Amino acid sequence: MAMSAADRSGGAGGWSATPVEPQLAQDIAIASRICAMENVFDGFGHLSVRHPDRPDRFLMTKSMAPALAFADDVVELDLDSNPAADERRPLFLERFIHGEIYKRRPDVHSIVHSHAYSVIPFTLVERPMQAMFHTAAFVAEGLPVFDIADEFGETDMLVSDRAKGDALARCLGQKPACLMRGHGFVAVGANLKHAVARAIYTDVNARIELQANSLDGSIKPLSAEEGKLADAVNLAGVGRPWELWKSRVLRDMQTDAGKA
Amino acid sequence: MAMSAADRSGGAGGWSATPVEPQLAQDIAIASRICAMENVFDGFGHLSVRHPDRPDRFLMTKSMAPALAFADDVVELDLDSNPAADERRPLFLERFIHGEIYKRRPDVHSIVHSHAYSVIPFTLVERPMQAMFHTAAFVAEGLPVFDIADEFGETDMLVSDRAKGDALARCLGQKPACLMRGHGFVAVGANLKHAVARAIYTDVNARIELQANSLDGSIKPLSAEEGKLADAVNLAGVGRPWELWKSRVLRDMQTDAGKA
Amino acid sequence: MAMSAADRSGGAGGWSATPVEPQLAQDIAIASRICAMENVFDGFGHLSVRHPDRPDRFLMTKSMAPALAFADDVVELDLDSNPAADERRPLFLERFIHGEIYKRRPDVHSIVHSHAYSVIPFTLVERPMQAMFHTAAFVAEGLPVFDIADEFGETDMLVSDRAKGDALARCLGQKPACLMRGHGFVAVGANLKHAVARAIYTDVNARIELQANSLDGSIKPLSAEEGKLADAVNLAGVGRPWELWKSRVLRDMQTDAGKA
């Protein structure tokens, strides 16, 4: 768990061994605030982006309420989830979720970990979530449920080391998201916007499914094929909701910056 | 699918062959933002108005998050859903919903297409929505459900060409709204305010019916006759909620304009 | 239905035959906005106060969205629900609810008529609402349900004349509130704060009861005696939430005034 000398070597004098474009750090802060605005995060939850130039590194904020994030809160970590440079700021206990998934999923370049309240019920019952509408089409692929107790017995529920992160990554497999019993879920994507949109629509789908389930009569969800076809359209069009979400959090960001 | 020379002929040099009053374009932007404020739109969804002087044309914004719309985002389309003038801005993939309904329904002068979350459950089960209260009286007329799979098999769920738009228009028939399986709904009206009010109250009615259905005991909804009588009063009084909705979105609009 | 000469006589030149304190008109506007903020009103709904000096008159705003009310929107009406003075502004179609209840209930000095969404389900099923907690204690008295169809057959659901208002007033009897099938409810009180608080907590109680009903197991609501004892405390303490509600709507009111 200790940071290797190699990991630390590049960090002398800077917060990051490999300079990150300021716009990417800003996007991470914006995305953190978007997830807070859209019920994906409360005071807890976090997201990350794989380093664009160094696939063995990833970026996330220090341990903090994501709704308060700014670009200069971003920290660089290696895939063992150790800081890539000298770092005195506190780190998220569950950063191992990110490192271990990046190891097993070269296609993944962004990860969101959430405790969204409406998703929790689906982590507690034997009942696979289904895709309620085309905007949440990726759900039709089938989302696995990770029960930390299966491999680790009674714990504090946290994915707080590499072994637990790896177990979660194995449960996720090649899927776009994985529910976590009594805890929340992770959503992944080929870029930040994809991962954020999937996190948001996992929550939206859960809210719709809770309502649909309360009606009498059987539900006809999206089929696997419908889900696959619709998901491709969604990923191509993710810029549209992103512009809306971004415009709404930028106001708060300016207010908070004025205060700081 | 290609635009005809006739369609394009008038467009040389301008964004629209037939000038639209600035107030109408502004109303389209306001209505888009109202629908976003009232849970009818999230980052997706769109609405249109038939051209007041040319019934073979309609107006809607370019492809964008409706909550961010301004008057100069409005585009003119013909009833095949092709732009009436040279247009480089992206258009909504599902603009065919609008063109095809305008073809079949001369009485319709405005259309809203929504993915409102509370309505989705009613698109997935065999259970007709019922009118819960007088403000949603038009629901008592009976809203059909369009399943795109019936005619087109497994698709990406989108009404993304004229054939699919026509199938939806046929399912809508002479009704004020039509649910769309795993997707959302369309609401139509004799003018913009009517269509917007119907979209908003389709969502409100869905929310109430989900709750009413959870209670024990049978529901006594509005009868068809009660619905017809009450709807006439609602349409006459639509100006009242409109003033409220408009006053609330104008603040955001001014803030966004200041930013732009 | 025509206004009598006597009713009109005092109105020459002024909007009201009997001057109303500006603070009372302001309180009516504030209360209208409070009900909008607290889910009791959307674009529709209205409230009134009996004239403090003339018990045969009452005050309410002209027909408008209550969230936009200002003091100078207040109109004076007689107990037949005709304007007490020359009045060119539109009046609420359902003002007869107020006039007829004031006739039958000398103890009532304020009335709220609402379409609160969470209350509608309880107007549609044969299942009396129960008091879920002490703040909604008055519900334990038992709230009758008025079905306009019982006496008037299939209508537009509106209480739009004196006969319908009187039927509603008879159904209300001596109770603090009366549900209205497929429509909403009325709440009454000895003063404006009492009526507003009862309207708000009718909605809160409905929301809680919908949730409680969804749990397995029988509910133990407040008994009639507990309700009576707790209601007395609530009425005495109504100033506390009122100060909060008022402080929150005053901001909007100033913003709207600045715009006007």
Add this chain to the structure above:
Amino acid sequence: MAMSAADRSGGAGGWSATPVEPQLAQDIAIASRICAMENVFDGFGHLSVRHPDRPDRFLMTKSMAPALAFADDVVELDLDSNPAADERRPLFLERFIHGEIYKRRPDVHSIVHSHAYSVIPFTLVERPMQAMFHTAAFVAEGLPVFDIADEFGETDMLVSDRAKGDALARCLGQKPACLMRGHGFVAVGANLKHAVARAIYTDVNARIELQANSLDGSIKPLSAEEGKLADAVNLAGVGRPWELWKSRVLRDMQTDAGKA
């Protein structure tokens, strides 16, 4: 019930016999507003902190809507819930909840009393609340339900004297929270942040459990051991959500101060 001379002796001329750090009074005001923002309080509800230098005293605001609290609204009380100094401002009727729990629980230094709407259903049915996710881990310890009728028969439901406060404190026992039939709940903690976080997550857990319960299939909640382990992590990390909550209420506080 009368204040003893000893209690009053130090109060001559000041609002408090034992000076309280201004920051603590400010934190009480902030916490009151946080609870209002997070659905724990509406116009009603209150919280307290044990005096840091005098364990036989506690601090809470005067009787008021907690969302409007400022530091100078804080009052000092003894453990019989009498004011420690001359005090003309109104006090909460249910301040005895606080005094009596402080007597029986030396480990408790802060108490929140709430009527959170989503919690009420669990006070009305024979069905223990279960811990739905790790952030509400303390629920796994098992929360007792206090029915005031068991000992006092039909009352106004209020814990308005020492005997009722003591009965509630006995029901609470050594638990972190206690539900109150037809009324609400109390949450306690070793400090203000712990009590507030527990109050907030009692409500969140209730909302999740209402949804989980509506799904078909049995729920697998956190076990007692998982709850114990996770709660320790939560208490250590409470500063993170606190910073978020605090930053959000400070805006309102400044606005309200500007108005006053």
